[in-house]
Amino acid sequence: DTAVSQTPKYLVTQMGNDKSIKCEQNLGHDTMYWYKQDSKKFLKIMFSYNNKELIINETVPNRFSPKSPDKAHLNLHINSLELGDSAVYFCASSLRDSNSPLHFGNGTRLTVT
Amino acid sequence: AQRVTQPEKLLSVFKGAPVELKCNYSYSGSPELFWYVQYSRQRLQLLLRHISRESIKGFTADLNKGETSFHLKKPFAQEEDSAMYYCALFSYNQGGKLIFGQGTELSVKP
Numbered sequence: 001d002t003a004v005s006q007t008p009k010y011l012v013t014q015m016g017n018d019k020s021i022k023c024e025q026n027l028g029h030d031t032m033y034w035y036k037q038d039s040k041k042f043l044k045i046m047f048s049y050n051n052k053e054l055i056i057n058e059t060v061p062n063r064f065s066p067k068s069p070d071k072a073h074l075n076l077h078i079n080s081l082e083l084g085d086s087a088v089y090f091c092a093s094s095l096r097d098s099n100s101p102l103h104f105g106n107g108t109r110l111t112v113t
Numbered sequence: 114a115q116r117v118t119q120p121e122k123l124l125s126v127f128k129g130a131p132v133e134l135k136c137n138y139s140y141s142g143s144p145e146l147f148w149y150v151q152y153s154r155q156r157l158q159l160l161l162r163h164i165s166r167e168s169i170k171g172f173t174a175d176l177n178k179g180e181t182s183f184h185l186k187k188p189f190a191q192e193e194d195s196a197m198y199y200c201a202l203f204s205y206n207q208g209g210k211l212i213f214g215q216g217t218e219l220s221v222k223p
Binding site: 004033035040041042043044045048055056090092096099101102103104105106107 | 145147149155156157158159162164197199203209210211212213215216218
């Protein structure tokens with residue numbers, strides 16, 4: 001009964017490829033996020049969706065395209081992968097309330113070779 | 114600009130010693146602050162939030178608006194406290210988002 005689950009856990013791929021990471025939450029939350037954790041462990045928000053609607057889009061290259069088919073899912077598709085995309089990507093969800101804590105997935109470690 | 118700063122990348126203490134992880138913020142409104150923790154091989158999880166004024170696993174954090182700080186403290190560190198700690202600020206701008214500090218790795222030695 002995992003709350004926020006993302007797949008795959010590890011992803012190793014070559015430059016130029018296209019890949020997707022999936023995320024699902026069963027907490028009944030209305031807001032979902034993608035965060036990127038770089039090699040220095042710095043966490044930065046990439047996207048946020050509320051009820052399938054994009055509400056936050058930080059300065060992320062347009063090779064990254066999030067898709068939310070419903071409010072329980074937020075997938076991340078990455079085109080033309082580059083070496084600099086190597087990182088750990090975390091999905092999270094919450095209620096749209098400033099004091100509602102974020103619940104994180106286990107992360108997807110992406111390695112681009 | 115909204116910003117969260119954790120000046121220490123690594124903090125190493127011995128078991129039983131007091132620990133303080135520093136966090137300073139920059140925010141124009143009334144801040145809502147959190148501490149998240151990531152134990153080895155586990156997901157990031159909420160440790161505590163300032164509005165609850167709670168103590169979790171012996172940790173406390175007090176919001177000091179004058180110093181714009183939200184330092185995390187524990188009087189006696191335990192080995193199982195070793196983890197990555199992130200201070201976070203909720204920003205209402207652009208639909209609302211959680212801004213994280215750079216993180217501090219706490220290492221508690223036996």
